[in-house]
Amino acid sequence: WPGMEQDVESLPRGGFRCRLCHVTAANKPSLHDHLRGKKHQRLESLRTKRQLQELRSVFVSGFHKGTSAPELSEYFQAFGGVASVVMDKDKGVYAIVELQDQEVLEKVLAHPQHCLGGKRLRVKPREKKEFKYMPPKKQGSAPREQLSPEKLTQALCQADDVDAQMSQVVQLFEFSESERQLRHLLVTLFQEVFSEFFPGCAILPFGSSVNGFDIHGCDLDLFLDLEKTKSFQASAKAPQEAQVRRAGNRDPWRTKCTPLQAEEGAGPDTDSEDSILSDIDLATATVPEVLELVAAVLRKCVPGVHSVQAVPSARRPVVKFCHKDSGLLGDISINNRLALCNTRFLQFCTEADERVRPLVYTLRYWAKQQGLAGNPFGGGPLLNNYALTLLVLFFLQTRCPPALPTVAQLRELTALGDGDQAIVDGWDCSFPQDASRLEPNTNTESLCSLLAKFFCVFGDHDFAGCVISLREGRALPLPNFLLSEMDSKLKLGPFNVQDPFELSHNVAANVNEKTALRFQHCCRDGAKYCRSLQYQRKSSKGKAWGLVRLFQPGVPEAGELGPDGFLLTIPFTPMALSPGSRWQLCQARDFRRCWFGKVCSAITFVLKDVLKCSCTEPAGQPLTQEPTEQGGGEQPIVGSKHPQSDEGGSLVVSPARKRLRAEGPAPEEGESMSWSCAVWHRVWMGRRRIRRQLWHLGSPQPDTEQEAGSLEVEEKVSEAIIQQEGDSRGAEPLLRFTACAQVGGSQEDTRTLLCFTPAPQQGPLFQDFYHFLQGFLPKMVERYVGRTAEGGSSESQDSALRLGDAILD
Known part of the structure; x- marks a missing residue:
């Protein structure tokens, strides 16, 4: 590559490295x-731009301390055009003057x-x-003060009880007086500087x-309110435009006035220094334009800011x-009024x-130690601290008696005159300003x-399968x-926590299935330890x-082995369905039975057709045969006395009397299905390698990840x-x-609990198979349900209902 010799170097063992971008490439393509x-x-x-700037710039020093950039610019303009002047703002002893040209x-x-x-x-x-x-992530990030685990352990062990330990956690992690003073001074400094450029901000x-909930070293979040500045700019612009019209000048911003003149209604001062508001109209400016203006200030x-x-x-x-x-990181936003609420x-x-x-x-530190929550750089699938805090508040709202009121109850108090009505960005953010007006708390x-708990x-x-709502103080199925x-824009996912005011915002939308599952596992481990x-x-x-x-880091085991075997949870995934079929399913006379029938159909198809398992009929059980998807027109045969057979063996589905243990009200007897299966080949090993081989043999490579993991592709891999x-x-x-599927424990639980019980002396090998099923089976079930819904929502729903009726009967 001509001209690239300075940027590209060859590595000793092959490959190349770009010196400019710090990127390594494996080969020439x-x-x-x-x-x-x-x-x-x-x-x-x-780089080219910086080099050209260096060629036409001079280094200037020796001037009086406090000399401004406009003064230097005015001096050097005697020799020609001046592009920019960059001052040493920390010490004020030198400047870089960029000139117009060579x-x-x-x-x-x-x-x-x-x-x-008078200075040379x-x-x-x-x-x-x-x-x-x-x-960017390596720029200006001074190490933050961290509390050592040894110091924390020593302090907690000296407490008298757990309540005293939790109070000690607050004292160890909250701001010191010096930290509070530093942040107060920075806010005051920002207010003084920005008021010079944005009057009334x-x-x-x-x-x-x-x-x-302050923590040592947490970021400093600031909101720049420019509403009064916009009003000031509009009022200052009106007399200028009137005078310009009288002077016959068509450009109202060529003549500028000082803020004091604008307030007094005086005429423009042609000798006054240009204001930053002369360069932009805040009422019509875009968000990126205003952000660049704030960044320039x-x-x-x-x-001290860099x-x-x-x-x-x-x-x-x-x-x-x-x-x-101080190394303190922070950010300034210009359109985040909901954050103030x-x-x-x-x-x-x-x-x-x-x-x-x-x-x-306590729960924030516990979740951080377990790798479940926090605010890492660049985001990620972890719960953020705000979402975890809302989870704690929701828990306190649902205690008996409640420890905190719901947002709806607070809104009612506001309507009775105990607070001001507040509408922010179209959302009702009303709640009392004084907590002393609440009724006495009876939760002790x-x-x-x-x-x-x-x-x-x-x-x-x-x-x-639900949306945690602090507005209602309950989990909405x-x-x-x-x-x-139906018109809500709330992004649903494996973890749904609705913002108490911005109801279209799921504050845990970034959490993936793996993190949600680990959170539950860690909570179960915590509940078990708290009983000791x-x-x-x-x-x-x-x-x-x-x-x-409790704070000791630990990673839950990949499989959870309960009294009935390995337990796998298949959640309700409405996003897999089309809007029409989703609406029809939710309106079903017995939603849980209908959804459970769909999931059981999907499990049958995945085990039999995708993974090529064969199963035998449990003795003394009536048979329920599931339809295959190939052919698309067959209706399921429910209650058949003779299963269909094929070369690979038929998968037999039968009602099971075995009950899974789960907290909450137990489901009715018989709401379960069981499969007795046999696996003859290691279909869980090397699937990614086989998938690549199939692509290289002529199969078209899929464009999306969903196509790569489609049912047809996975069947060919098996x-x-x-x-x-x-x-x-x-x-x-x-x-x-043996696989036994059962609906969730409570009456509003939409999950399907699938328990696997391996034959004796097959534990280690089955653990590998189960670990594969944990990530594979729920995704395949979701795609099967979505595909059957696209093929005909009414037919698939009727099939699921008939299958559900057979299960209950």
Whole structure:
């Protein structure tokens, strides 16, 4: 590649490395793709721009401290055009002056002596530096203060009981007085600087710094309120336009006035310095334009701030920054008024019940230690701290008696005159401002008891099948929610927590199935530990007890082995259905039975047709045969006395009397199905490799991940594995197991619990198969249900209902 020698180097063991982007390519085609990519082209353009700036810039020093950039610009304009002046804003001892072109630079350097304000200036060409790319995540991130586990353990073990430990957690993690003072000073500094450029604006902190759940080193979240500034700009613009019209000038912004003149209604002052508001109309400016303006003020005018970066693509566009001396990270948003309401609501809850803060601090640290929650850089599938806090508040709303009121109850108090009505961005954010107006709290549970019950409640909660609503103070079953909120834009997923005010926002929408499952497993482990004496009583021998053992990191086992075997949960996934079939399913006379029939049909198809399992009939059980999907027109035969057979053996489905153990009200007798299966080949091993081989043999490579994992593709993969191992079967299968499906425990639970019980002495091999089924079976069930719904929602629903009737009968 001509001209790329300076950027590309060959590696000793093959491959190439781009020095500009710090990217390694395995071969020449990959390198060629990288060099033509957006990242390399952008950095190359940026490097060229910086080099051209260096060639026409001079380094200036020796001027009086406090000399402004306009003064330097005015001086050098005597030699020609000046593009920009960048001051050393921390010490104010030097400046970089970028001139219009090379000709102006030569004039400046040829001048024998430069003087400004009686001081002799030292002017020399700008030093040439090698362009280096610094990734954003590595910029200006000073190490944050961390509480060592040893110090935490020592402090907690000295407490008298668990309640005292939880109070100690708050004292160890909350802000010190110096941290509060630092943030207050920074907010004051920002307010002073931005008021100079945006008259009437307000800098308002929100989030962890002020909502009552502050943690050492947490970010400083700020909201820049520009509403009064927009009003000021509109009022200042009107007299200018009138005077310009009288003067016959068509450009109203060529003549500018000072803020004082605008307020007094005086005429424009042609000698006044241009205001930043002269360059942009806030009423019509786009969000990226305003963000760049805010970023420019931070870069050039706020001392001690660096690594400023505008992020207009975020859900709430912000300008990120770092405070150099303290290493404090922060961001400024311009359209996040709902965050102010959420912050005040969290403050209100901490005032309403003093147990809120210890419980939230304890659960946040526990979730962080288990790798379940936090606010990592770049996001991720973890619960954010705000979502976890709302989960705790919801738990306190649902205690008996309730420890916190619901948002709907607070709204009723506001309507009675105990607060101001507040509508923000079209959402009703009304609640009382004073928590003392609430009725006395009759819930007297201890912190120790509340923590244990939190783990019990959410250890068996149907997160995917309901929407946690703090507005109503209850979990809304997904079928009912979909019927009542048909126009809701709430993004549903494996973990659904509705924002208490912005009802279209799922604050846990980023959580994936794996994290949701791990959260439940960890809650079950926590509930089990909280029943032990090690949690409830202080150790007389100096051993770890109480929260210390709970905070120890641990990863739940891949499989959960209960008294009835390996348990796998298949959630209700309405997004797999088309809107029409979703609506029809939710309106079914018995939704749970209909959905359970669909899931059982899918399990049958996946085990028999996709994974090629064969099964035998349990003795003394009537048969229920499921339809195959090939042919598309067959109706299921329910209650048939003779199963159909094929070469691979037929899969027999029969009602089971065995009951799964689950918390909550038990389902009616007979709401279950069982499969007695045998596996003859290792169809769970090497599937990704086989899939790639099938693509290379001529099958078209899928465009999306969903196509790559379609039922047809996975069926071909299983057939290829069987061919490679040999179609002949041995005397005994590799595995024998029984699968028993049952609806969830409570009456509103939409999950399907699938319990596997392997034959004796097959535990280790079956664990590998079960680990594969954990990730494979729920996805295949979702795709099967979606495909049958697309093929005919009424037929598939009738089939599911008939199958459900057979199960109940």
